[in-house]
Amino acid sequence: MNLASLLETYGDHWILAVGGAMIGLLFGFSAQRSKFCARAAVIEGCDGEWGQRFAGWLLAFASAILLIQVALSTGFLKPESSRHLGTQGSISGSLLGGLMFGVGMIMTRGCASRLIVLSANGNLRAWISGLVFAVTVQASISGALAPIRQAISSWWLVDGGPNRNLLTYTGTSDWMGWFVGFLILGVAIWRFRADTSLSKPWKVGSLFVGIAIAAGWLFTQWIASASFEPIALQGLSFSGPSAEWLTRVLYTETAPKFGFDAGLLPGVFVGSLLASILFGEFKFEGFQTENKLGHYLSGAILMGFGAVLAGGCTVGAGLSGGVVFSNTAWMTLIAIILGSAATYKFLKSIGSPT
DSSP states (O other), X not given: OOHHHHHHHHOHHHHHHHHHHHHHHHHHXXXXXXXXXXXXXXXXXXXXXXXXXXXXHHHHHHHHHHHHHHHHHTTOOOXXXXXXXXXXXXXXXXXXHHHHHHHHHHHHXXXXXXXXXXXXXXXXXXXXXXXXXXXXXXXXXHSTTHHHHHHHHTTSEEOSSGGGBHHHHHTOTTTHHHHHHHHHHHHHHHHHHHXXXXXXXXXXXXXXHHHHHHHHXXXXXXXXXXOSSOOOOOOOOSHHHHHHHHHHHHOGGGOOOOOHHHHHHHHHHHHHHHHHHHTTOOOOBOOOTTOOHHHHHHHHHHHHHHHHHHTSOIIIIIIHHHTTTBHHHHHHHHHHHHHHHHHHHHHHHTTOOO
């Protein structure tokens, strides 16, 4: 049975949901094994260690960029219509939202994807932070925080089209994507070779995290090429899907149709859960004496609002948007790094837990 027959038999939305679940399973399992974490990578950079978390994050990013470059060069992937490139973007939202997300990421001890991975490993702090994050995302999309978010986003807008693609805008689309991908890969390999304590799961897991990020784009493009319905091209994202699942749980009658995002989150959770059980790392963990509940909840609120304002989280905007060289995605990623680095340095200077 070919793809067109599958779509006709089961429907586009269910095929997208199954594909999202499978890709999420790969991401969750790989992220758990490699301890993939943007926050940890930033902290290693701030401390001058440039170790396994830093190298792993770069390896994932590089592998995703290079896979996307292969798909672009063969003409298979056409991301021009995606929200990262084809629609209007907000520079003010990317910069301020990214800074807020970076601050919250340090306070919550993990970005949106990391909270899902930790929740599946029995971390109750991540469960609570993730729930507050999802509520804030929903409030920022269409709730009480939406007017504030819309006002900030309107300060500095950029039209969708070729100008949102950094490679097209600079006239370097033939070679710059490959150069950036191999440059980041080279730095990752250098750090892996410099730190002999790095084990194989770190390297392989990070590689497959990058493959999962690219797979989101490739899978949705594959479905779009065979479907008679308009299918949104996208990579992995965790802010919008978190709010979507919150809505689905609370309001089943008005919940959106199942699709790629609906399959992604449970897939990541199950993948991380399987990895933690198989390798004996599942453990219920609550708040310790040094943990501050307000610290976590404030961070989750900042992350939730910042993610919607910036158009995504470290994965949804930074990596998924970064691999197709969206200008606002790169701005968001840089802002997240700066916001998290400044927050970590400040909290460390006053002796607060980080």
